[in-house]
Amino acid sequence: MQHTLEEFLRALRAAEVLVSPAEAIDAHKAVAQVGYQDRQLLKDALCATLAKGEDEVVRFDRTFDIFFSRPAFTPRRKDSAPPKEQPPLPEAEGSRLVEMLLSDDGSGLSQAMEEAARETRVTDIRLSTQRSRVTRRMLGAMGFDEIEQAINAARGRGDSPGEELAEQLEEGRRTLLAEATRYVGRQQELYAADGGKLSREEVLAKKALDAMDLDAHDIAAMQAMVRKMAKRLAERYSRRRRKAKKGDLDVRRTLQRSMAYGGIPFVPMWKYEKQDRPEIVVICDVSNSVAAAAKFLLTLLYSLNEAVERMDAFAFSSHLISVNDVLKDNTVEQAIVEVLKRIAFQQTNYGQALQDFCDQHLHEVNRHTTVIILGDGRTNFIDPRMDLMQMIQQRSRAVIWLNPEDESRWGSGDSVMHRYARFCHVAKTCNSLGQLERIVEDVLRSYSPH
Amino acid sequence: MTIPAPAGASALAAPLTSVEALVDGLGSVGYIASRRIATALYMAVNLQKPILVEGTAGVGKTELALSTAKLLGLPLIRMQCYEGLDEAKSLYEWKYGKQLLYTQILKDRMGERLADALTMHEAMDRLHGMGDLFYSEPFLEPRPLMQALRHDEGCVLLIDEIDKSDEAFEAFLLEILSAYQVSIPELGTVVAKTPPIVFLTSNNVRDLGDALKRRCLHLHIPLPDAELEQRIVATRVPGIEQSLNEQLVSFVQALRTIDLRKSPSISETVDWARALILLHADSLNADLVHETLNVLLKFEQDIAAVEPQISQLLQPA
Numbered sequence: 001m002q003h004t005l006e007e008f009l010r011a012l013r014a015a016e017v018l019v020s021p022a023e024a025i026d027a028h029k030a031v032a033q034v035g036y037q038d039r040q041l042l043k044d045a046l047c048a049t050l051a052k053g054e055d056e057v058v059r060f061d062r063t064f065d066i067f068f069s070r071p072a073f074t075p076r077r078k079d080s081a082p083p084k085e086q087p088p089l090p091e092a093e094g095s096r097l098v099e100m101l102l103s104d105d106g107s108g109l110s111q112a113m114e115e116a117a118r119e120t121r122v123t124d125i126r127l128s129t130q131r132s133r134v135t136r137r138m139l140g141a142m143g144f145d146e147i148e149q150a151i152n153a154a155r156g157r158g159d160s161p162g163e164e165l166a167e168q169l170e171e172g173r174r175t176l177l178a179e180a181t182r183y184v185g186r187q188q189e190l191y192a193a194d195g196g197k198l199s200r201e202e203v204l205a206k207k208a209l210d211a212m213d214l215d216a217h218d219i220a221a222m223q224a225m226v227r228k229m230a231k232r233l234a235e236r237y238s239r240r241r242r243k244a245k246k247g248d249l250d251v252r253r254t255l256q257r258s259m260a261y262g263g264i265p266f267v268p269m270w271k272y273e274k275q276d277r278p279e280i281v282v283i284c285d286v287s288n289s290v291a292a293a294a295k296f297l298l299t300l301l302y303s304l305n306e307a308v309e310r311m312d313a314f315a316f317s318s319h320l321i322s323v324n325d326v327l328k329d330n331t332v333e334q335a336i337v338e339v340l341k342r343i344a345f346q347q348t349n350y351g352q353a354l355q356d357f358c359d360q361h362l363h364e365v366n367r368h369t370t371v372i373i374l375g376d377g378r379t380n381f382i383d384p385r386m387d388l389m390q391m392i393q394q395r396s397r398a399v400i401w402l403n404p405e406d407e408s409r410w411g412s413g414d415s416v417m418h419r420y421a422r423f424c425h426v427a428k429t430c431n432s433l434g435q436l437e438r439i440v441e442d443v444l445r446s447y448s449p450h
Numbered sequence: 451m452t453i454p455a456p457a458g459a460s461a462l463a464a465p466l467t468s469v470e471a472l473v474d475g476l477g478s479v480g481y482i483a484s485r486r487i488a489t490a491l492y493m494a495v496n497l498q499k500p501i502l503v504e505g506t507a508g509v510g511k512t513e514l515a516l517s518t519a520k521l522l523g524l525p526l527i528r529m530q531c532y533e534g535l536d537e538a539k540s541l542y543e544w545k546y547g548k549q550l551l552y553t554q555i556l557k558d559r560m561g562e563r564l565a566d567a568l569t570m571h572e573a574m575d576r577l578h579g580m581g582d583l584f585y586s587e588p589f590l591e592p593r594p595l596m597q598a599l600r601h602d603e604g605c606v607l608l609i610d611e612i613d614k615s616d617e618a619f620e621a622f623l624l625e626i627l628s629a630y631q632v633s634i635p636e637l638g639t640v641v642a643k644t645p646p647i648v649f650l651t652s653n654n655v656r657d658l659g660d661a662l663k664r665r666c667l668h669l670h671i672p673l674p675d676a677e678l679e680q681r682i683v684a685t686r687v688p689g690i691e692q693s694l695n696e697q698l699v700s701f702v703q704a705l706r707t708i709d710l711r712k713s714p715s716i717s718e719t720v721d722w723a724r725a726l727i728l729l730h731a732d733s734l735n736a737d738l739v740h741e742t743l744n745v746l747l748k749f750e751q752d753i754a755a756v757e758p759q760i761s762q763l764l765q766p767a
Binding site: 016020023024026029030033034040043044045047048049051052054056057211260261263264266267329331 | 469486489490492493494497498499501502504546547550604654663664665666667668669670686709751
């Protein structure tokens with residue numbers, strides 16, 4: 001039984017339920033407590049010891065159900081009549097498998113298959129290309145060849161009961177084969193399905209955000225990654241930060257405190273220095289030229305909004321609007337749709353957008369503010385209004401420009417990125433999630449004490 | 451397949467002998483537990499591990515700890531976590547005032563006792579003989595965690611909303627949670643005679659550290675299905691008509707399928723049921739729901755979103 005549990009833990013790890021050795025020990029103890037008799041009890045007990053989060057519980061339940069389901073052999077005879085007495089079969093002798101097939105012994109077959117699977121180590125399967133080979137090996141261990149012999153022998157008798165018997169065996173062999181294929185397939189899913197996931201995430205992180213070959217599944221996965229990243233950032237940066245000014249006595253509070261001890265300053269109080277919370281203004285381009293990347297830029301915008309206490313978000317294509325309320329009131333998906341519905345995919349006009357920003361919101365920019373601009377800097381040959389850009393730079397603490405295009409293309413065609421870049425403290429290419437994460441972290445880190 | 455009973459198991463009350471008994475026992479103190487909840491609790495007691503309870507607000511996380519304490523007849527020690535909670539407020543503190551007083555008394559007495567000492571050496575010897583009381587039990591102010599460890603008959607320790615505390619505090623909890631002991635530099639190590647049953651609750655404000663999660667059993671309490679919720683309402687609001695119960699639970703269940711900022715959880719359902727009883731309602735109608743919706747929904751936008759749909763939501767009931 002210990003072996004079974006070990007295998008189950010391995011299946012769990014494959015399903016991304018992280019199981020540490022300490023938890024494995026817990027699981028063993030839990031099983032020792034509850035035993036294997038009550039399936040539901042076992043499931044709940046293992047769940048409590050192994051799955052450590054809402055999503056892990058879901059994955060645990062799924063894995064448990066697959067893992068502890070047996071190969072199911074449905075009885076062939078639909079009528080409930082007990083199998084009629086078979087005349088003694090000389091062919092069946094010496095072969096448990098043939099006997100079980102003929103007597104329709106479903107549970108016996110399941111058990112035999114499980115034993116064979118253990119013997120031939122089906123659970124070591126990794127790749128889907130191994131399936132047929134593993135299936136053959138497992139069936140071999142069950143004595144698949146014996147069926148063949150039995151069929152031949154039955155046919156060899158040449159009479160009609162013999163023929164009937166052969167038919168029956170043929171059918172049994174087909175179901176057995178189908179069931180074995182399914183069983184092996186399931187094992188492969190169980191142990192290997194998610195094995196490749198990590199590398200897949202890595203690949204996605206490197207993939208360009210506006211690449212054309214992203215399918216819906218990739219996009220969903222990427223958005224999930226962005227959100228995960230945002231949550232991590234939020235944890236790290238949303239807390240109130242106080243740093244002790246070491247050695248600086250707060251006389252007033254120390255004296256106050258000392259009253260309780262008869263005027264003796266028993267508990268010294270130290271001065272604190274309040275740390276600035278990041279104050280961020282984000283301006284996001286959602287026009288045609290960055291259409292593909294816009295979704296991710298907006299996802300990032302949304303995530304930042306969660307991570308940072310004080311943030312103003314703007315989006316523009318031909319003109320600029322504030323999207324604070326949209327981000328605040330909606331879920332990520334809704335917010336993106338809503339923003340795109342309002343202003344997306346018109347002709348880019350950086351000059352107008354900067355003009356709008358300076359007219360209405362420049363007073364919000366002060367020496368604590370970091371301005372982040374997400375966009376490709378392609379102006380459609382309209383006046384880029386460098387003067388406004390310079391003004392923003394002078395007023396703000398820092399200007400950071402993240403451009404989905406590669407640096408080599410800055411300044412080509414209608415791009416004036418190279419000119420804007422002069423007014424930015426940081427101007428960087430940012431076209432993959434990996435880069436995005438690094439940059440965002442850098443931005444936020446510049447505010448924290450370490 | 452039995453393992454030797456853990457220390458303290460002999461003290462286990464009857465409700466802890468099996469999961470079924472635990473479900474019944476919790477039911478008898480007014481907590482309707484699903485099997486998964488009861489199993490997790492059963493494992494926590496038997497494996498002597500803390501249990502981390504997660505779920506949205508109002509789903510009965512804190513209530514589970516309260517009911518367990520009630521069921522087992524153990525004292526409950528509750529510690530509410532918040533940002534900035536530290537050792538001095540959670541574990542122990544020295545009674546500075548008393549210590550101060552003590553030194554003053556000591557000073558007064560010292561002259562008397564040392565008056566006849568002839569040499570410095572002798573005076574020092576006598577001083578040592580007076581006992582070093584300054585850092586000792588009488589001056590220790592135990593805070594919740596310490597209190598929990600010093601209950602010799604065991605107790606239920608509820609560490610509420612651990613996700614609100616700082617990461618540093620979380621790390622500090624690790625020693626207590628894994629070994630049920632703490633080290634006080636001046637006194638030595640305090641070990642619990644009977645390990646307390648520890649509940650940690652979390653609203654998922656932030657993800658907890660892996661180290662903490664690994665040391666705990668995990669229980670996620672989901673929103674209940676209709677049948678369970680009806681039983682909960684029936685237990686919590688005695689005297690409610692069965693038909694009204696069914697109606698209001700199915701309305702709440704329907705509400706949860708709508709995308710709201712804050713879906714109503716069990717505590718809201720119970721509050722609503724109580725409100726309806728106060729209004730002497732025996733069945734739901736659109737007007738009544740309209741008037742009492744603010745008990746269920748806590749956001750203006752949610753109420754605005756639901757109001758036009760009330761009669762439609764009442765339909766299947």
